[in-house]
Amino acid sequence: MxxxxxxxxxxxxxxxxxxxxxxxxxxxxxxxxxxxxxxxxxxxxxxxxxxxxxxxxxxxxxxxxxxxxxxxxxxxxxxxxxxxxxxxxxxxxxxxxxxxxxxxxxxxSVPLKLLENMGDMAVDLDELLGMRDKIQEWIGCMGNK
Amino acid sequence: MxxxxxxxxxxxxxxxxxxxxxxxxxxxxxxxxxxxxxxxxxxxxxxxxxxxxxxxxxxxxxxxxxxxxxxxxxxxxxxxxxxxxxxxxxxxxxxxxxxxxxxxxxxxSVPLKLLENMGDMAVDLDELLGMRDKIQEWIGCMGNK
DNA sequence: TTTATTTATATCGCACGCGATGTAATAACA
DNA sequence: TGTTATTACATCGCGTGCGATATAAATAAA
The missing domain is CATH 1.10.10.10 (Winged helix-like DNA-binding domain superfamily/Winged helix DNA-binding domain)
Structure with missing residues (x-):
């Protein structure tokens, strides 16, 4: 399974x-x-x-x-x-x-602090922002209803 | 702003x-x-x-x-x-x-049905799975407190 | 112009999610 | 061995989320 x-x-x-x-x-x-x-x-x-x-x-x-x-x-x-x-x-x-x-x-100032936090955690910021944009597209599809 | x-x-x-x-x-x-x-x-x-x-x-x-x-x-x-x-x-x-x-x-059978649903919503499945793997990496970093 | 329908919020009940705290059992230590 | 600290869950209180339903105002229909 x-x-x-x-x-x-x-x-x-x-x-x-x-x-x-x-x-x-x-x-x-x-x-x-x-x-x-x-x-x-x-x-x-x-x-x-x-x-x-x-x-x-x-x-x-x-x-x-x-x-x-x-x-x-x-x-x-x-x-x-x-x-x-x-x-x-x-x-x-x-x-x-x-x-x-x-x-x-x-x-x-909160969003910037968060981004810095994520950066410290070995999260690639470009990847993060790219993913954000992609998810927003999906939300556009799924969100209407 | x-x-x-x-x-x-x-x-x-x-x-x-x-x-x-x-x-x-x-x-x-x-x-x-x-x-x-x-x-x-x-x-x-x-x-x-x-x-x-x-x-x-x-x-x-x-x-x-x-x-x-x-x-x-x-x-x-x-x-x-x-x-x-x-x-x-x-x-x-x-x-x-x-x-x-x-x-x-x-x-x-639920996960497969969901994947089909997502596919119908113009969500690219390869992108979805790639994103899943990337997020799992982040969770590995952030999850341990 | 009544009556019926739709629309915009609100109310109710229940299942999370979590910070703060409590409790009992185990482990550590003096 | 007696005391203290830690560990594993549980309880409490509160703020979401949401399905189902209610209510009042606006709109459509008869």
């Missing part, structure tokens, strides 16, 4: 490396007082503030039943504001607070 | 593709009545039965506080048995039940 060995699975390496990368981010995000998914939300909002819940949900490829509680926690932390859109009361628009915007300065 | 855009992050693609792959497995695993992490545990045990909790924890790169409840649920489902090792009462040895072993027949 060669195809059932763990090292021959396509699933496991992606599953494992995703968690290892999250772990690598953690010490830096801990200093900012945020989690990894919260950081992803901030990345999206730093790029464009005032998005609807659905926009964030689509960009992060997360369901609303994940995003809604995530955003509520971030509102409690005073990182964002949630308010209904005037033109369509079904939509909830997300805006950064002063605090949420202020975190960008500290958050900007 | 170009380095803060979501598409320039190394973290996000790995995070997203991992969840998309898990989603792709789900319909097949649902028929077997198991979850994705439970499938990973079975893969390990099908390869070598009678492992300690720690062995499974190391192979899957998961902490014991994740693995213990996972195994307890699988014991409730009658997929595995948990019993203390006689030579060292701290260890808990995990053995497949008849049911757990029986699932292997159905579980063996």
């Amino acid at each position: 060669e195809q059932l060995k763990l090292e021959n699975q396509i699933c496991f390496p992606f599953y494992a490396i995703s968690r290892l990368i999250t772990r690598a981010y953690q010490p830096y995000l801990e200093k900012l007082g945020i989690t990894y998914p919260q950081y992803l939300v901030l990345l999206v909002l730093w790029e464009k503030d005032g998005l609807a819940v659905q926009d964030i949900s689509e960009k992060l490829i997360l369901n609303t039943n994940t995003v809604t509680p995530l955003l509520k926690r971030m509102e409690t932390m005073d990182l964002i504001k949630r308010e209904k859109a005037k033109e369509d009361e079904r939509k909830v628009m997300i805006h950064l607070t002063r605090e949420g915007k202020a975190l960008q300065a500290a958050g900007a | 170009e380095q803060l855009k979501l598409e320039n992050q190394i973290c996000f693609p790995f995070y997203a593709i991992s969840r998309l792959i898990t989603r792709a497995y789900q319909p097949y695993l649902e028929k077997l009545g198991i979850t994705y992490p439970q499938y990973l545990v079975l893969l390990v045990l099908w390869e070598k039965d009678g492992l300690a909790v720690q062995d499974i924890s190391e192979k899957l790169i998961l902490n014991t506080n994740t693995v213990t409840p996972l195994l307890k649920r699988m014991e409730t489902m009658d997929l595995i048995k948990r019993e203390k090792a006689k030579e060292d009462e701290r260890k808990v040895m995990i053995h497949l039940t008849r049911e757990g072993k029986a699932l292997q027949a159905a579980g063996a």
Whole structure:
């Protein structure tokens, strides 16, 4: 049953490396007082503030039943504001607070630190970036649904 | 702030593709009545039965506080048995039940079906397998803490 | 203009994943 | 041998993820 060995699975390496990368981010995000998914939300909002819940949900490829509680926690932390859109009361628009915007300065240095970390671990950075681009193509295929 | 855009992050693609792959497995695993992490545990045990909790924890790169409840649920489902090792009462040895072993027949076809799925999605299989091997190298570097 | 359908979020329940901590058994050591 | 340290799991608390379902607003249909 060669195809059932763990090292021959396509699933496991992606599953494992995703968690290892999250772990690598953690010490830096801990200093900012945020989690990894919260950081992803901030990345999206730093790029464009005032998005609807659905926009964030689509960009992060997360369901609303994940995003809604995530955003509520971030509102409690005073990182964002949630308010209904005037033109369509079904939509909830997300805006950064002063605090949420202020975190960008500290958050900007995190990706570079991570890259340095990966470099120290004998991970070839060119390969890493090439793989990132390839995976993004796949996400484009798989993500729509 | 170009380095803060979501598409320039190394973290996000790995995070997203991992969840998309898990989603792709789900319909097949649902028929077997198991979850994705439970499938990973079975893969390990099908390869070598009678492992300690720690062995499974190391192979899957998961902490014991994740693995213990996972195994307890699988014991409730009658997929595995948990019993203390006689030579060292701290260890808990995990053995497949008849049911757990029986699932292997159905579980063996899942990886191939997944590969076919990925192929349909314009994902180049050679690239996929090459990437898998490369990620496994990284896991070897990062996994040991 | 009612009624039916669709859309955008939210709620519920459950299974992870993990940091922090606890506990019992074994090993190390004074 | 008695004490201390280490090891192997387990428990607790909390934050995701997600299937199933609910709710309210907007849109389409009758």
